Amino acid sequence: MSNQEELLKDCPLVTVIIASYNHAPYIEASILSVLEQSYSHIELLVIDDGSNDDSVSRILRLQEEYGFDFKQQQNIGLSRTLNGAIERASGSLIVPFGSDDIMLPQRIERQVAYIKGKPEVGICAANIDLIDAQGQLYPEKQQKHRDLPFRRLNFEDLFLDLKPGPMAATLMFRREALIKVGCFDPAIRLEDLYITLRIAQAGYYIDVLGEVLALYRKHESNTYKNLSFMVENVLKTYERFSDHPAYEQVRTRFLNSMFLKASNRNKPLARALLRDIPIQAWTRKTVRGLLRLMTPIH
Structure with a gap:
């Protein structure tokens, strides 16, 4: 085996893809x-x-x-950009x-060391710490994923929510697994849930390391806060x-969960969701959401 082949075996090349869109206050820290x-x-x-903020000028300086490698393009969405x-x-x-x-500095090294020699693992992930918009750690009691x-x-674990799923900020994919499932679906703009389910459905395991390897930033424009989008x-x-x-069970469980959230934050959406939940599928979350809907806003 040549020196180059030995290097590729022991230190596989990892491609990190950062798709930037209007994250000027954060993009430099992410790249660094x-x-x-x-x-x-x-x-x-x-x-x-x-981006229509000053993300590009910040990236160009770095x-x-x-x-x-840096590329600018007109907005085509995250899934198409990743593909x-x-x-x-x-x-x-x-x-x-x-x-x-x-x-975190050891993230890639730790995941590469783990995934090497495990062809059955299509995705390696890890735990996260939460930080705020200014980069400060959330208090210990709020660190649910640490x-x-x-x-x-496997697929059943993910689809049926039997175990805690992988954190999007820590996903490392085996390239062959992405290619096998056709990469990301441009019609689905919430890319991480879809791709993890597809790769698990294709027969790969998703292994999640029990250590913190990334900091997930919570701020006003986080995707999960847009309930209609979710x-x-x-x-x-x-x-x-x-x-x-x-x-149907998975679908109604999700609708109940989102109905409860929307009943507090987006009452028109909550009413629309309620119409889509069969009465026989109501849970305690449905009842709690109904009580919120009936409570007048002062």
């Missing part, structure tokens, strides 16, 4: 956290997907200093990474697996 990894065999692809980057990527391991999140133990997930895209995702015997 990749550049400062203890693992050196990294290809960094940064794509700005039509590119001039560090020389990573285009995967086509250009040279790495056998692919890490899409949020332009508002931060990797101390979760190692878990191996409902639309999660339901689209579940529809892709509608032949599963538990599809």
Whole structure:
């Protein structure tokens, strides 16, 4: 075996993809956290997907200093952006990474060391700590995803929510697994739930390390805070697996959960969701949501 082949075996190339869209206050910290990894065999692809803030000028300053691959484009959405980057990527391991999140320095090294020699693992993930918009850690009691133990997930575990799922900010994909399932679906704008389910459905395991390897930033424009967006895209995702015997159960469980959240934050959406929940599928969450809906706002 040649020296180059030995290097590729022991230190596979990891392609990190940062798709940036209007995250100017956070983009520099995200990029620097990749550049400062203890693992050196990294290809960094940064794509700005039509930002209208000053993200591009911030990225260009960093590119001039560090020389990573940077591409600007008109807005086409995250799934299409990731698919285009995967086509250009040279790495056998692919890490899409949020332009508002931060990797801990040992993240890539730890995940590469784990996933090597485990072809059955299509995705390696880990735990996260939560930070606020200014980068400050949330109090210990609010860190729900810090101390979760190692878990191996299959499709049933994910689809039926039997175990805690992988954190999006820590996903490392085996490239062959992404290619096998056709990469991301452009019709689904909430990309992480869909792709993890598809890869698990294809027969791969998702192994989640029981250690914190990334900082997930909570701020006003987090996707999960847009309830209508979440409902639309999660339901689209579940529809892709509608032949599963538990599809209706999974769908109504999600509707009940979102109804409870919306009853407090978006009452028109809550009423629309309630109409879609059969009475026989009502749970305590439904009742709690109804009580919130009936409580006048002062």
